[in-house]
Amino acid sequence: MSSLVAFVAGGYLVPLALVAIALVSAATGGVAxxxxxxxxxxxxxxxxxxxxxxxxxxxxxxxxxxxxxFDVTREGVDFAGQMLVRLFAISTAIGLFSLTTDPRAFVFDLERRGLSPRFAFVAAATVEAVPAMVTRAGVIAAAQRSRGLDTEGSLRARLRGVLPLVGPVILSSLTEVEERSLALEVRAFGRPGVRHLLWWPPDTAVERVARWLIVAALLVLVAVRLAGAWPPIP
Amino acid sequence: MDGVIEVERLVHVYPEGTRALDGVDLRVAAGEAVAVVGQNGSGKSTLVRHLNGLLRPTDGVVRIDGRDTAGTKVACLAALVGLAFQDPDKQIFAGRVRAEVAFGPRNLGLRGPAVDEAVTGALRLVGLADVADVNPYDLGQSRRKLLAIASILAMRTPIVVLDEPTTGQDLRGVARVQEIVRSLVADGRTVLAISHDMRFVAETFPRVVVMRAGRVVLDAPPAEVFGAPSWPTLASTYLEPPLAARVGAHLGLGATPTEAALVDAVAARLRS
Known part of the structure; x- marks a missing residue:
């Protein structure tokens, strides 16, 4: 939702405010x-x-x-700046969600709302992917540093280390996805039929109201944008 | 080529508060082969990650060839300590086996024929010389593990640390790892290996260090570590002596940590 707001609103103020909100929320949760x-x-x-x-x-x-x-124009720099703050607004929103949401609760809630277990799993796997990749990247960095890769040196040395760091992250992630899908299938994940859920995540009245308020805020923003009462998107 | 490891009163506390090492003292001489064993979470991996500076002591000192690791970059310590990680897939990135193995030597500054020589030697030692131009991901898991070991061996560090080198290896693979360790020791290099395979440990290493809850609780030759008097200590860290040691003890043959020692003891008993 925050990502949508960042794009609909445009400019600098709203995306930066969203980044600030995400960082303050993360600080509250100890994950800033x-x-x-x-x-x-x-x-x-x-x-x-x-x-x-x-x-x-x-x-x-x-x-x-x-x-x-190349001519670097004021309009080009302005557009680049606005895109940059929007990207940060989106990434902080996604990051905050993945760092503070229990993937298991997320999956159960999606299933409870009628989503197919397959889609629910894909959604949960996406949420789990970021922190898992950060952990995996840490292990990979340690392994490559043990082979003399200098990750603390000059910018050039660090750039040289991008492939040895990113390559294993991607390759091992692909391997894991394949193994995980096989492990799911052998435990009858693809079996058709209704599942009985043994646990529901807690969902308070305050949380439900907050969710609807955010949706309402987005709709208002879209309406304001359509009415032309907001600075145009460059 | 030296390869002396000195660890004094080493303490390591992780940021979340886990006290992984609680005053470890260890001295390994140049050219020595030492196995480090203990239950999961006993501090084995934390200990060896201090040797090349991946982790820094919370307290205590780690010296490699007399040099305190505290003020030395990992990239510099990598020239002294080669650490082969447990999971090969957490390091492989190159499209060819040869290129993967050349990564370490190149980082250490080797170029041209020196790299080729180091790579060829390492691949020959692990038995992968015939697949030098194959994509690493076309190899099976056990051979990828040997590839990860080769990529460390090619760096020709005076100290080689192997984390669970026999995991996922069949008998032939275990024999290959034993051969690698013996070859390294014959070459005067210091070898440290973390392992849960007690048979491999007893047959390969003349010295065994047992860890429990971040401390060294036994440090002796296999005959002593796997001898009946040490069994309660081993049990306290969820380790079991090799079958040969248990059979020898039950038959009253004394310490027989390896199958060869057991056969010798039985033969001696029969002769007498």
Whole structure:
């Protein structure tokens, strides 16, 4: 929801406010540092390309810097900045959700609401993926550092270490997904029919009201945007 | 080539408060082969991760060849201590076995023929020379494990640490790992291995360190560690002596930690 709001609202203020809300919420839950690192991990690869493409190729009237064949315009930098804060708003929202939501409770709640167990599992696996990948990345970094990979040196040395760090994360994740799907199938996960749930996650009245208020806020925002009473998206 | 490990009063407390090491003292001479055993969570992996600086002591000192690891970067300690991790899939990234093994030596600054020589030697030692140009993921799990070991051996560090080297290996694989350890020791290198395979430990290492709750509770040759008087201590850390040791003790043959020792003891008994 926060991601949608960030995109619908545009500009800097709302996405930055969402980032601040996510960080304050994370600090309350004691996961602020982890959220910051997860958010950077999720955002940086996309952010670098988005910022470069936007700043270097977007046409504009006011040229700030000329870099070889590229004109860096004020409009391009502004667009890149707005995209960047939106990306951070999205990544902090996803990161906060994955760091503070019990995947088991999430799956049970989705199933309770009538979602197919297959879809529920895919959703839970997605939520679990981020913290699991952070842990896995830590082990992989330790293994590669033991082979002399310098992760504490210059920027060049660190860039050289990207493939040895990212490669095993992706490959071992793919292997695990395959093993996990086989393990599910041998335990009759694909069997058709209704499941009996043994446990429901707690869901207080306050939480239910808060959820509807967020949905209402989004609808209001969309209406305001459609009515043209908000600065246009660049 | 040295390879002396000195650990003094080593304490390690993880950020969440787990006291994984609680005053470990250990000295391993250059060229020695030592097995570290103990139940899960006894502190074995935490201990060896201090040797190359992946973990820093909460208290105490770790010295490699007289150099305190506290102020030394992991990338520098990697030239002294090679640590082969338990799960090969947590490190393999290259598209060819040869390239994977060359990663460590290149990081240490080797280039050209020196890298080729190190890679070829390591692959030959682990028995993977014939698959040097194969994709690592086309190898089975046990061979990928040997590949991970080869990638450490190619760095030619004076100290080699193997974390669970026999896990997932069949008899032939275990024999290969034994051969690797013996070859390293013959080459004057210090070898430390974490293992839950007591038969492998008894047959391969002249010294066994037993850990429990972050402390060293036994440190002796296999005949003593797996001898009947040590069984209560082993049991307290959920370890069981090798079958040969138990059979020898039940037959009143004394300490027979290996099958060879058991056969010798039985033969001696029959002769007498």
């Amino acid at each position: 540092r982890r959220l910051a690192s997860v958010s950077l991990l999720l955002t940086l690869p996309i952010a670098v390309s988005v910022v470069l493409v936007s700043a270097l190729t977007r046409a504009g009237t006011e040229v700030l810097v000329v870099l070889g064949p």
